[in-house]
Amino acid sequence: MVDDTYSTQTAIAVSPSMEETQRVRLLFCLVVAIFKAATLLFSAGGLLRDPDNWWHVRVGLDMLSSRTFPTVDTYSYTFAGNPWIAKEWLGQIFFALAYEANGWNGVTLLTIAVITLTVFLLAWYLSASLRPTVAFGLTFLLSLLISPILTARPLVFTLPIIIVWTAELFRAARREETPPLWLLPLICLWANLHGTFTFGFIIAAFAGLDFLARTRLSKPAVLGKWIAFGMLCPLVTLLNPYGIKAILATFTVAYGNEAVSYIDEWQPFNASDSYLMEGFLLAALLGLLVSKLQIGWAKALFLLFNLHLLLTHQRFCYLFVLLVPLVLAAEIGEQFSWVSAQRWAKGHRDQLEQFLASHFHSISVATSVLLVFTAAIFSSVSQVEPDPKTSAKNALSFAQQHNLSGNVFNSYNFGGTLIFHGIKTYIDGRTDQLFLNGFMKKTMSAGNSGGRPILEEQLKTYAIGWALLATGDSRIPFFDELTDWRRAYSDENAVIFVRKR
Template sequence: MVDDTYSARAATVSGSSTAEDQRVRLLFCLIVAIFKAATLIYAAGGLLQDPDNWWHVRVGLDMLSSGTFPTVDTYSYTFAGSPWIAKEWLGQILFALAYSLNGWNGVTLLTIAMSTLTVFLLAWYLSASLKPTVAFGLTFILSLLIGPILTARPLVFTLPIIIIWTAELFRAARDERAPPLWLLPLICLWANLHATFTFGFIIAAFAGLDFLARTRLTKPGLLGKWIAFGVLCPLVTLLNPYGIKAILATFSVAYGNEAVAYIDEWQPFNASDSYLMEAFLLVALLGLLVSRVQIGWPKALFLLFNLHLLLTHQRFAYLFVLLVPLILAAEIGEQFSWVSAHKWAKGHLDRLEQFLASHFHSISAAIGILIVSTAAIFSSVSGVEPSPKTSAKGALAFAQQHNLSGNVFNSYNFGGTLIFHGIKTFIDGRTDQLFLNGFMKKTMLAGNSGGKPILEEQMKTYAIGWALLATGDSRIPFFNELTGWRRAYSDENAVIFIRE
């Protein structure tokens, strides 16, 4: 009877301690997420710097108004009628709804919400293996590194998904159990949000290899479930408006897309332009070498795969930043007790942690009120607008006032705003499916030394009526020399040329 009473008291104490630990962990995750949200709100205009922000919203608005999914290009005159699908249709509709509710403020607020959720989930999964203070600091650093991709593009909706997908699959492999079937609807959602969903297949394959390396064919039944899961992954992603076309479209960049050589985000990693990322890579490499952390060969291959993506195309740096710490956290927490979440949970909370645990409900309520009030104030007061470098606001106002007509020859970065304002483009950001067969290459060559004849050929071929160019466009000197053309408008961001 005495032993039973002692066991019951011990269980009560243990349960109370576990509850306090979870509260502390949750609050640390919330706090780092709120920090990220605060920085994004402070610099909200930076979320609308990309020229693609414009056309993603317009495509979403058009789908909402027409009730149909596009299958051919209707936004350019150079490739009008060519096959084109809105493979990121759901993300575009979400942005369109946000825009309909509150203009660009709504789009920005939605982007901030998804970015904040991403940071929270990253901290949550890291803190499962690393003690909260370590997870907090690491998440803060990683959130700074992914800053460049936090823009109002459909990719931002996939960041929480890829964190959950990776963490849950590798945890299932580590625990030597079958992959959770509830992840299948998640990758189906991913497939309707953004073309990167095919990375989900690769992540699942690496997690499956990790499971195989741990079990060494001793659990054939579970191995069969992993194989079945791998087969189901591509099948469920067919549940989208375009079926197999959505999967095939994801390979258009990887296999010979001519636009890759000319778009900044698809360029190889350049350390001279990314000091912070270079420092992170060097520190991470130093830490792995000095600490001699032991990881299995599947995770080592996964690390190298993500490093290869980063070095090949700098836009994939976020995969390395988010996923490599996620998969290594378990081994680091297990092999180094001073950062272990398990050891931390067995010890006593420090003063800060005790304060957080004892005031959990009041702090949570304060955070909730802060979030709601900040969102309300931001929505009603802030007047966020896309970057003037992509909007050509003054130039388009001039074009409207002077009734400029005919096909427009535009700089790449003005393609999005032209689509948004209902003007058919010469070229725009949809180069993953359009502006191929030598068109992109020829357009870029027209801006090189000796490119004037190419420019004149394009002007004739496409019956150009006027030109809208960014002030730094290398073709401006050629336009200054063209017979029958004159500069009609210019400001710090845009120049308009019209025929005499």
């Protein structure tokens, strides 16, 4: 009896409290987020590698100065006056404010802050079902897999939102509860940040199906609230400067957009270009096959839907990589005790976990101060610039020095920098709404074998005064052959052609 009492008292003494468990969990999430932030600070230039970084900042700056939202194109001469809306207006203003505060360093730091928040939230929700060490490792792997889409574009602002949106809806379904109404302002915010907000409707529908699969019509009142929530989602997203136009604009990409087949990020997934992603997909498939994980038909459909998006357009890799583990984590933790957060919470803390729990406040303050200090040093010492492959910095300096005038014929990847510098483009990255109706297809065919007559027609039709081309542009040999054009400038990233006088 004495021994049993002593064992019970000892177990109570060493059994971790809920507060201690939450502290350990929180610190693991903070550590993985700060570790990701540190890696991004040391490779900050990679966040400005996309040609669209330029024009998103410029559009934001112009909205701040004009206090108006654009409704027609004013940045190109080929489609000037055509309907165009800045459906990502809020994200563009955020970037513009960061740029006004500290140039491209400010844009980079803002992007890193949002990614850090995303990583923290992902780790937090995963660690609700998986033990912290497993959630830590999985979170870092997943954040590494989505690196290709981590650039200073408005899409990055939606990553924390989609994590919270998905996790909370599927958690409500799992608990057979009504969806939280506070999520509605969240999707309204999403609608003003990026056009992917319509995926929020689809995610909510899958969560509703999961609720239906669990309850089987046994809770009609709650089911009615799920239906009402689903109907409210598109209504609250109308609270944006463009109303229904913001929703309709998403369909110009999803259906029949001729530019999709020419843009790398819209291409189907290619395993030969991403061995890490291929390995992740194969490992995930192997795990599902051998583990006998039971997930229910609704979540199985959700997995297949996101896999379809990934295989169709590689830019949607982040949906599969982030959301599928997030949605399946509850079943994994429930069915495999060795990774279960609940079992971990009831067990004894090891020395590291005891240290983290007992020094929670000091570690939190120290890591926060260290991160802020590192960011301040980065901001004052480093000078981040966009990728030279998209900036054409020296080429544009040459154009300015030599007073090159007239309409410019530019490579697609130089459209953003031209907009930023106030030069109207021939084509740029706004192909979700512009440069359609055969224009993109014809422009790209000018670089094919036998495309010289098409190029000559375009130069004449649009009264081209000079050309700014990327060094790998397949139309450069045609320009070299044209008798009334000459190469005026070239470097490792850009070539300029001008008309002979």
